[in-house]
Amino acid sequence: MTRETPQVTGGTGAAAGTGPAKAFAYAPAPESRAIVDIAPSYGLFVDGEFRDASDGKVFKTVSPASEEVLSEVAQASAEDVDTAVRAARAAHAEWAALPGAERAKYLFRIARIVQERARELAVLETLDNGKPIRETRDADLPLIAAHFFYYAGWADKLPHAGFGPDPRPLGVAAQVIPWNFPLLMLAWKIAPALATGNTVVLKPAETTPLSALFFADICRQAGLPRGVVNIVTGAGPTGAALVAHPDVDKVAFTGSTAVGKEIARTVAGTRKRLTLELGGKGANIVFDDAPIDQAVEGIVNGIYFNGGQVCCAGSRLLVQESVQDELLDALKRRLATLRIGDPLDKNTDVGAINSAEQLARITELTRAGEAEGAERWSPACELPSTGYWFAPTVFTNVTQAHRIAREEIFGPVLSVLTFRTPDEAVAKANNTPYGLSAGVWTEKGSRILKMAQQLRAGVIWSNTFNKFDPTSPFGGYQESGFGREGGRHGLEAYLDV
The missing domain is CATH 3.40.309.10 (Aldehyde Dehydrogenase; Chain A, domain 2)
Known part of the structure; x- marks a missing residue:
């Protein structure tokens, strides 16, 4: 395999010059980058505002398609993680005490803002992740909005979800997400956590932090109370500090089996609840x-x-x-x-x-x-x-x-x-x-x-593959992890039942 000058061949990524492919050549149809405004630097989102890392450390996020540096992002230390967890803990009592219908209003607002900013978010995700715009635009963003809409509908119906007459939130949820579906995995985790009355500290993957930071702005735009959602960016040590924090009640992780096993060892013997969605070989x-x-x-x-x-x-x-x-x-x-x-x-x-x-x-x-x-x-x-x-x-x-x-x-x-x-x-x-x-x-x-x-x-x-719906639970067995995300089953991981 050789690396040559950038080119998408006529109607095909292969077999250029053959009869049918040449007859059905595609003209370039680039989506405009101007739709998204990426700042030169981003801080951590803690207690409703952006702030620098306590030690001033930063890292760069690059576009996989071009190796272009997109932005500089704060690298959270253990001290920053502690600050974010304390903010989530302080916000929890008031958030959990809200009637479900009131929490649902915030989730509905988030879903609508995601829809309104879908084109901007799709371009951002494509730049930071490298996946085609057709996938972010036509698959990821509609599913992201759908998950927030779906769990907004559950927020005032929790006593009827089959988990007892008075299910309670666990408290502070630590969520660590991967780089392959950055914003979608965020939605899978944050939507049920908020619907059930939990507060969140989320760490996105170090190679794809931008959509989570844009989501922080969506939370502010939706008027979400301070401290309900906090986002700390960084590499493995940041995630390890979050998972090990003693004031975290729930850990949710999507990523590799090796890291999932390490997380399981970290929380073993503690009171923390854990769900893992790991690797596969379907x-x-x-x-x-x-x-x-x-x-x-x-x-x-x-x-x-x-x-x-x-x-x-x-x-x-x-x-x-x-x-x-x-x-x-x-x-x-x-x-x-x-x-x-x-x-x-x-x-x-x-x-x-x-x-x-x-x-x-x-x-x-x-x-x-x-x-x-x-x-x-x-x-x-x-x-x-x-x-x-x-x-x-x-x-x-x-x-x-x-x-x-x-x-x-x-x-x-x-x-x-x-x-x-x-x-x-x-x-x-x-x-x-x-x-x-x-x-x-x-x-x-x-x-x-x-x-x-x-x-x-x-x-x-x-007779299909890779079809997803917010009403349907998703998860695995053996080294693919345990617990379910999506559907009614996805509520259970965030409830004390």
Whole structure:
């Protein structure tokens, strides 16, 4: 794979110059950066106002697509974390005492402001994260608003949620979120916490802090009382200080399994409640009676959406032997039409990898796949010369012993395995320490239901993949964590029941 001058080839990120691709060339359609005003520096958001870090330390956040420095951000120390937790504790009694209908008003305001500023937030998220604007605009932002609307509706109905007649908030919630869906993961955590009467101290990922800081401004715009939401930015030590703080009542974490295990060790033996949403190695299972074209679209959405940087990505394709060749031919044709390049271009399908560190991990694991004998294929494509990029990749001749079939790659890399019988498909799908997601493709409803009973995964999609709704719980088993976010189930993690 070579790095060349930035280019999105005509109608495709690959196969440039071929007949159909050349006939359907796409003109560039860039979204304007002028819609978002990024300040040269940002402080911590504590007790309703922005402030510098106590020791004056800062770090830079860069755009993965161009390596351009976007802004300078305060790096919270343990002292800053303590200040934020104390602010959340001071605000808790008054916030929890509000009638649910009053808390709901604030959540409704936040949801409406998110909708009003959706274009601005989508551009910001694309710049800071590297994902295509089509994804932030059409997937992330609508879901973010929907989560705040949904939990606003629950705020005055908690006694009827099935958790007892008088459920109480836990207190101060410490929330640590990842870089792959920065603003969406914020919504998943803050919305139910506020609806149930908790106050929040949130730490965004160090590579994607900007949307959380913009959300702080939304909280002020909505008139949210001081101290109810506090945002501390920084790297691993900041998150560790927040998780370990003795006055935190609830810890919610989304991220890697390794860090999740460390957090579990930190809170073990304390009174803190904990939910973890960790890694995955989802299986996308295609039977011989599945509609091939529909399945191909689901496979592409399952592993190349957000560049494969999705915890529930369908990174393992299990295809029935009798249709393997037909499916792979169709899949390769489809991948040859993907457009790779500028994430702000509305035509782009696959954007940048979030960081140099993540790109190095993807590269290392794909090299291991080749070294272990798997056959690697990518569509011919030109990658930009600056930024962090990786071409969509498919591995065939993969066995269950290969690292690429066992370890979470967190990139646009698909491992293809085959099966002959449903029992073999279940055995291979469950042969993983993870248990977050799976997909089943077949025309037989009875087969889907039987597979769903046998697969050890928290979320199982039927003839689709990567579909989310605020009313539906999400979470995993085994090394994919525990607890659920979304739906009525997402309330329980923030209630003393």
